[in-house]
Amino acid sequence: MSRKASDYDESDVRVRPSRRGSRPRSKDRPAHEDAVSGFVIAVDRGRYTVVIPRGPGRKAAPERLVTAMKARELGRKGIVVGDDVDLVGDTSGNPDGLARIVRLTPRRSVLRRSADDTDPVERVIVANADQLVIVSALANPEPRPRLIDRCLVAAYDAGLDPLLVLTKADLKDPTEFLGSYAPLGVPHVVTSTGESGFDGLEALTERLIGRISVFVGHSGVGKSTLVNGLVPDAHRATGIVNDVTGRGRHTSSSAVALRLPGDEGWVIDTPGVRSFGLAHVDLGRIIQHFPDLEAGTTQCPRGCSHDEEECALDAWVASGQAGPAGASRLESLRRLLRARSGEAD
Ligand SMILES: Nc1nc2c(ncn2[C@@H]2O[C@H](COP(=O)(O)OP(=O)(O)OP(=O)(O)O)[C@@H](O)[C@H]2O)c(=O)[nH]1
Numbered sequence: 370m371s372r373k374a375s376d377y378d379e380s381d382v383r384v385r386p387s388r389r390g391s392r393p394r395s396k397d398r399p400a401h402e403d404a405v406s407g408f409v410i411a412v413d414r415g416r417y418t419v420v421i422p423r424g425p426g427r428k429a430a431p432e433r434l435v436t437a438m439k440a441r442e443l444g445r446k447g448i449v450v451g452d453d454v455d456l457v458g459d460t461s462g463n464p465d466g467l468a469r470i471v472r473l474t475p476r477r478s479v480l481r482r483s484a485d486d487t488d489p490v491e492r493v494i495v496a497n498a499d500q501l502v503i504v505s506a507l508a509n510p511e512p513r514p515r516l517i518d519r520c521l522v523a524a525y526d527a528g529l530d531p532l533l534v535l536t537k538a539d540l541k542d543p544t545e546f547l548g549s550y551a552p553l554g555v556p557h558v559v560t561s562t563g564e565s566g567f568d569g570l571e572a573l574t575e576r577l578i579g580r581i582s583v584f585v586g587h588s589g590v591g592k593s594t595l596v597n598g599l600v601p602d603a604h605r606a607t608g609i610v611n612d613v614t615g616r617g618r619h620t621s622s623s624a625v626a627l628r629l630p631g632d633e634g635w636v637i638d639t640p641g642v643r644s645f646g647l648a649h650v651d652l653g654r655i656i657q658h659f660p661d662l663e664a665g666t667t668q669c670p671r672g673c674s675h676d677e678e679e680c681a682l683d684a685w686v687a688s689g690q691a692g693p694a695g696a697s698r699l700e701s702l703r704r705l706l707r708a709r710s711g712e713a714d
């Protein structure tokens with residue numbers, strides 16, 4: 370397809386003959402009475418790939434993938450992977466067809482990220498997710514606790530349940546790492562690939578059933594290996610997306626939703642993250658996202674920034690009440706507080 374989304378406009382789409390015949394839209398007909406609902410699985414340069422589920426009844430159209438653009442009436446409102454939308458226009462699934470998104474259903478959750486901690490421009494990465502799956506290798510590359518802590522803050526702030534997935538257990542025993550995160554009570558799954566197969570994949574699948582889960586992790590942690598293990602036809606599925614969106618291959622610049630086999634949930638794969646800017650998280654709320662430390666703030670002076678000499682958290686951590694990772698967690702918290710207030714991280 371050589372035409373870019375910007376080459377189209379609303380009228381361009383409206384004149385396409387609909388399968389029901391081209392009855393002219395009259396002013397007194399309710400707007401979009403013929404809209405169908407779908408789920409956005411990929412976004413690429415103004416084009417949205419939307420799954421429209423099979424409708425009710427025997428004569429219903431089957432499930433189909435539709436390419437859509439945003440109707441002008443939605444203005445600058447962003448649409449992201451995970452959004453539930455209403456569409457009009459060519460929703461037949463015809464590869465050359467183009468539908469138009471006319472309504473965005475209110476979101477149940479929003480996962481945001483800013484480029485850095487002071488950048489006022491935040492990006493919504495994914496809508497409507499239930500769970501944030503934080504993928505970290507136990508070795509090669511080494512775990513990055515500060516990135517994990519940031520992801521945890523992002524998950525708590527967005528109201529998503531965090532899940533830690535620790536990969537490459539064949540390279541390093543997970544006991545020490547798990548011990549340090551135990552006080553947080555974050556659920557975890559340990560995985561490894563090797564001659565005996567893919568260990569941990571079943572345990573992970575169990576945690577994904579019936580949910581929309583966003584996978585994040587920095588490059589090389591084994592996220593693609595996991596996703597391909599969970600969704601064996603992930604390549605094919607993305608292939609379909611590519612056909613529909615008309616690009617050569619899925620560039621890793623945006624998220625894509627993949628369905629778990631058996632229609633048992635969605636895995637949303639995101640490009641590898643190097644950082645996770647948290648400019649959108651209220652400074653005063655950050656401590657609440659460190660539940661292992663928050664309990665130690667009762668002795669803090671009033672209005673404590675938790676990054677000052679009088680802060681009671683040092684004593685709390687020194688007494689061991691925040692567990693073996695207390696010192697590293699406190700460092701994470703303070704780096705985050707400093708970064709958020711514009712000081713270097
Ligand atoms: N030893 C070992 N290697 C693994 C495991 N899982 C993945 N790898 C290897 O780690 C490397 C990186 O894996 P990927 O799945 O490509 O990692 P990714 O996180 O998707 O990285 P990007 O594609 O760069 O975002 C590959 O060489 C994998 O074969 C594991 O459990 N054990």
Ligand SMILES: [Zn+2]
Binds near residue numbers: 669673682
């Ligand atoms: Zn304090």
